Amino acid sequence: MRSLLERLFLPAFANQWLDARHDSAVMRIGAERIAFTTDTYVVSPLFFPGGDIGKLAVFGTVNDLAMAGARPLYLSAGFILEEGLPLAMLEIIVASMREAAAAAGVELVTGDTKVVDRGKGDAVFINTAGIGAAADVEISPRRVQPGDVIILSGDVGRHGIAIMSVRKGLSFETALESDCAPLWQPVSALLQKGVDVHCMRDLTRGGLASALNEIALDAGVAIAIDESAVAVCEPVAAACELLGLDPLYVANEGRFVAFVTAEHADRALDVLSGCTVSAQPRVIGTVGARGDAIVEALGALGNPRILDLLSGEQLPRIC
Amino acid sequence: MKYVDEYREARAARRFARAIARVTTRPWQIMEVCGGQTHAIVRFGIDQMLPREITLIHGPGCPVCVTPLETVDKAIAIAARAGVIFCSFGDMLRVPGSERDLLGVKAGGGDVRVIYSPLDALALAEANPDREVVFFAVGFETTAPANAMAVYEARRRGLRNFLVLVSQVIVPPAIAAILSGPDSRVNGLLAAGHVCTIMGMDEYVPIAERYGVPIVVTGFEPVDVLQGVYMCVRQLEQGSARVENQYSRSARTDGNREARRIIGEVFEVVPRKWRGIGEIDSSGLGLRAEYADFDAELRFGVGTLSAEESAECLSGLILQGLKKPPECPAFGTRCTPERPLGATMVSSEGACAAYFRYRRTVMASGRAGALKTSVV
Amino acid sequence: MCLGIPGKVLSIERGDLPRARIDFGGIIKDACLAFVPEAAPGDYVIVHAGFAISRIDEAEARRVFEELDRMEEIAESKEPRG
Numbered sequence: 001m002r003s004l005l006e007r008l009f010l011p012a013f014a015n016q017w018l019d020a021r022h023d024s025a026v027m028r029i030g031a032e033r034i035a036f037t038t039d040t041y042v043v044s045p046l047f048f049p050g051g052d053i054g055k056l057a058v059f060g061t062v063n064d065l066a067m068a069g070a071r072p073l074y075l076s077a078g079f080i081l082e083e084g085l086p087l088a089m090l091e092i093i094v095a096s097m098r099e100a101a102a103a104a105g106v107e108l109v110t111g112d113t114k115v116v117d118r119g120k121g122d123a124v125f126i127n128t129a130g131i132g133a134a135a136d137v138e139i140s141p142r143r144v145q146p147g148d149v150i151i152l153s154g155d156v157g158r159h160g161i162a163i164m165s166v167r168k169g170l171s172f173e174t175a176l177e178s179d180c181a182p183l184w185q186p187v188s189a190l191l192q193k194g195v196d197v198h199c200m201r202d203l204t205r206g207g208l209a210s211a212l213n214e215i216a217l218d219a220g221v222a223i224a225i226d227e228s229a230v231a232v233c234e235p236v237a238a239a240c241e242l243l244g245l246d247p248l249y250v251a252n253e254g255r256f257v258a259f260v261t262a263e264h265a266d267r268a269l270d271v272l273s274g275c276t277v278s279a280q281p282r283v284i285g286t287v288g289a290r291g292d293a294i295v296e297a298l299g300a301l302g303n304p305r306i307l308d309l310l311s312g313e314q315l316p317r318i319c
Numbered sequence: 320m321k322y323v324d325e326y327r328e329a330r331a332a333r334r335f336a337r338a339i340a341r342v343t344t345r346p347w348q349i350m351e352v353c354g355g356q357t358h359a360i361v362r363f364g365i366d367q368m369l370p371r372e373i374t375l376i377h378g379p380g381c382p383v384c385v386t387p388l389e390t391v392d393k394a395i396a397i398a399a400r401a402g403v404i405f406c407s408f409g410d411m412l413r414v415p416g417s418e419r420d421l422l423g424v425k426a427g428g429g430d431v432r433v434i435y436s437p438l439d440a441l442a443l444a445e446a447n448p449d450r451e452v453v454f455f456a457v458g459f460e461t462t463a464p465a466n467a468m469a470v471y472e473a474r475r476r477g478l479r480n481f482l483v484l485v486s487q488v489i490v491p492p493a494i495a496a497i498l499s500g501p502d503s504r505v506n507g508l509l510a511a512g513h514v515c516t517i518m519g520m521d522e523y524v525p526i527a528e529r530y531g532v533p534i535v536v537t538g539f540e541p542v543d544v545l546q547g548v549y550m551c552v553r554q555l556e557q558g559s560a561r562v563e564n565q566y567s568r569s570a571r572t573d574g575n576r577e578a579r580r581i582i583g584e585v586f587e588v589v590p591r592k593w594r595g596i597g598e599i600d601s602s603g604l605g606l607r608a609e610y611a612d613f614d615a616e617l618r619f620g621v622g623t624l625s626a627e628e629s630a631e632c633l634s635g636l637i638l639q640g641l642k643k644p645p646e647c648p649a650f651g652t653r654c655t656p657e658r659p660l661g662a663t664m665v666s667s668e669g670a671c672a673a674y675f676r677y678r679r680t681v682m683a684s685g686r687a688g689a690l691k692t693s694v695v
Numbered sequence: 696m697c698l699g700i701p702g703k704v705l706s707i708e709r710g711d712l713p714r715a716r717i718d719f720g721g722i723i724k725d726a727c728l729a730f731v732p733e734a735a736p737g738d739y740v741i742v743h744a745g746f747a748i749s750r751i752d753e754a755e756a757r758r759v760f761e762e763l764d765r766m767e768e769i770a771e772s773k774e775p776r777g
Binding site: 320321437465466539 | 698700701703711719720727729730731732739741743744745746748749751752753755756758759760762763766767770
Binding site for chain 3: 165172173174175176233234235237238239241242244
């Protein structure tokens with residue numbers, strides 16, 4: 001995916017915003033700084049413990065805005081529906097979106113719907129684009145500095161495992177739910193309390209390891225983390241053992257990493273602990289020198305290893 | 320998780336490492352047979368906790384890695400056929416065949432499904448009577464009873480659309496082949512705990528005697544591997560060559576009687592080719608004649624497919640413990656998990672994949688240097 | 696070779712093949728008990744490819760750590776006093 005970006009899209013549309021390579025583009029329109037982002041949601045199955053594609057489509061885009069330090073304001077939604085989709089299913093998804101938009105404090109102001117032939121879409125695909133009011137300060141990989149402290153807002157892996165639990169052929173019972181949630185509240189708290197946040201990234205597909213790798217690459221720095229500092233709840237750990245998955249690579253939808261200046265780390269932890277969605281923040285690592293964009297993790301027995309960007313999904317292993 | 324966490328606990332691991340250091344007076348080379356043990360060793364840095372005198376050699380215990388290239392090609396040929404639902408454990412999907420892998424077949428429209436248990440394939444056969452459901456029965460003795468049970472049940476239920484492509488191998492003949500090799504430097508062996516949970520420990524007694532090698536049946540967590548190494552070194556220092564059991568919470572001397580029974584009912588011992596090693600007599604399991612109706616090779620006529628290995632791939636030497644992955648010129652450059660030359664780089668139990676994932680390190684954090692592969 | 700995971704037997708269903716609901720640290724999945732027919736609710740079993748392959752012997756499980764304690768006692772007793 002990344003190479004498609006590098007080889008085709010970025011060269012074709014090169015400009016200062018794409019070069020910043022962050023979740024949202026921040027631009028000036030008149031006197032206002034506006035953040036603008038888009039994302040498309042193709043999750044399967046459509047419904048999973050803790051949410052559905054509609055909820056994801058709203059919170060995911062809201063979070064892309066929040067990660068740039070922008071207050072999410074307005075969303076658009078484009079639907080691609082497979083012919084024959086039961087109306088009742090769509091109604092549930094739309095209700096989810098309404099609820100999610102209310103929870104995130106955004107309004108859905110424009111949209112579009114297309115119907116495609118049966119077999120051409122996985123029942124529902126949703127694209128959402130979002131506009132937000134950007135912060136005065138730039139928050140992006142460009143601002144990451146050697147010595148920055150990396151804070152993770154909570155435990156990892158709930159979303160990915162919740163999805164797996166309802167996927168055909170690998171199903172298992174669990175009380176686990178997706179951690180899908182809007183992240184503007186903790187971000188806003190950090191900004192209000194004057195925490196010097198350089199960069200943030202929400203963990204999505206590819207998990208913590210992917211988010212760290214992307215920032216390392218975009219910022220041109222090395223990153224080192226302590227694996228024991230990354231919280232993993234027992235059912236996620238157990239599911240990962242069962243399926244042969246690495247929790248550091250499992251998807252999330254309501255967690256983020258914040259790169260803050262070292263002097264503000266304690267303040268950041270304090271602020272984050274006061275918000276429900278980031279109630280258990282932890283310092284997990286630091287930014288190393290500029291140069292090779294390597295992400296290294298120290299294991300439980302004191303052994304270091306490199307966390308690569310994985311392409312494709314981890315295949316559940318048996319043997 | 321109970322019975323996992325306590326065997327990964329750092330303090331207990333370090334205590335065993337110190338115990339090993341206390342009894343070691345000479346250099347010893349110990350081979351761990353099972354890919355799961357290799358994975359744990361590389362992932363948790365167990366070899367790095369041992370005294371310098373102890374070298375761990377990685378053995379051939381990765382059934383995915385030793386599945387011959389032509390068998391992978393047969394699987395691909397079958398999976399690409401219309402009407403077939405091809406079921407496999409996840410590990411096999413990215414193993415390179417001569418031209419593509421099973422994931423490529425799936426991308427091209429083939430119905431390839433990852434399953435967790437052979438019983439899932441059986442259920443698919445019952446639910447899809449108009450399709451042929453083919454299960455890729457790969458594994459060592461640990462998986463053999465499950466695979467056998469699926470075939471046994473298929474016959475008992477009168478299913479005509481359930482077939483298996485068998486790639487079962489058994490461990491003791493491979494161990495003997497490796498120990499008798501002229502270049503073998505193996506002094507002691509950690510046998511595979513789950514293989515022995517099924518088969519028991521008797522088969523290893525003549526091997527220990529003939530080659531004068533202590534064999535310790537060992538589990539898969541750091542504390543297990545370290546205790547296994549300790550027991551092995553203690554024997555080596557005493558000059559003994561017995562079979563001992565570290566994994567006694569699961570493996571018993573006689574193994575699992577019901578499991579052995581179903582293996583004997585459905586399978587018979589046959590010669591098998593091990594990818595990278597060659598054919599080893601009596602080292603595999605094949606379907607008995609009474610179960611020939613379930614043999615996918617016969618049904619689809621793919622029995623005579625043959626293939627040539629990549630000349631560059633060293634996985635054979637790696638599986639025999641004669642080379643370590645970083646010693647391969649292609650390691651990490653022309654051969655990576657994304658573009659593997661051989662199965663040892665694809666399978667998560669393969670030594671090359673384990674080294675690629677866990678063993679490349681940089682200098683102390685804060686000073687990013689050039690990527691170093693640590694050659695242990 | 697053998698991704699075998701320990702889990703606790705919650706309940707058993709007799710049928711064509713005996714099956715059990717197994718609790719792996721909060722994840723519940725079925726497994727076939729054909730090879731460990733004596734397993735009872737509350738027992739821990741090792742599960743591989745959807746089949747239980749052994750019942751965990753708790754005493755042997757503890758012995759690993761008892762051995763560790765014993766070894767260290769012996770080692771300490773051998774150290775020269777001084």
